[in-house]
Amino acid sequence: MRLTRISALIGTAAVALLTAACGSSTTPTPGPAASPTTTTLPPVSAPTAAGTFGTRPPVVTVPTGPPPTVLQASDLITGTGAVAKKGSTVTVQYVLVSYATDAVIQSSWDSSSFSFKLGEGQVIPGWDKGVVGMKVGGRRELIIPPALGYGSMAQQGIPPNSTLVFIVDVLKVA
Numbered sequence: 001m002r003l004t005r006i007s008a009l010i011g012t013a014a015v016a017l018l019t020a021a022c023g024s025s026t027t028p029t030p031g032p033a034a035s036p037t038t039t040t041l042p043p044v045s046a047p048t049a050a051g052t053f054g055t056r057p058p059v060v061t062v063p064t065g066p067p068p069t070v071l072q073a074s075d076l077i078t079g080t081g082a083v084a085k086k087g088s089t090v091t092v093q094y095v096l097v098s099y100a101t102d103a104v105i106q107s108s109w110d111s112s113s114f115s116f117k118l119g120e121g122q123v124i125p126g127w128d129k130g131v132v133g134m135k136v137g138g139r140r141e142l143i144i145p146p147a148l149g150y151g152s153m154a155q156q157g158i159p160p161n162s163t164l165v166f167i168v169d170v171l172k173v174a
Helices: 002-021 125-130
Strands: 072-077 089-098 104-107 114-117 139-144 164-173
Antiparallel strands (some): 072 139, 089 164
């Protein structure tokens, strides 16, 4: 009888440890406070290599597997300048790659930088949400699902319902 009780206690303890290790607790664990350039969006599963800010277009690595259904963002280079906030005019360089084909669709590096007013609907919703909090000198990878991109509309070489992968460098915030 005593051995049975000990076995039961060990088994209960093992189940409790496994449950805790698997993260099935419903109580959130406090984490570090987010810095101004840390995004609260889910991170990109396999972010592109950081590269060098501002010298040439980055080479984008599209993650494998099915495209995400939510906006994902990862800072590849953390900037040190002014912070992009809603209402700021942000000047960027960017590369756009198709998640489905790994092909570059657009690149401001081929023409000139691009400026827009953040949070005013001048760009796709994935940018209005994904660029917030970036600092000048920063580089961020955004993976934007169709619902936050162009949706079912085709747009300048972008097929309908495309998941978009952007690398964005913030050059200026005013």
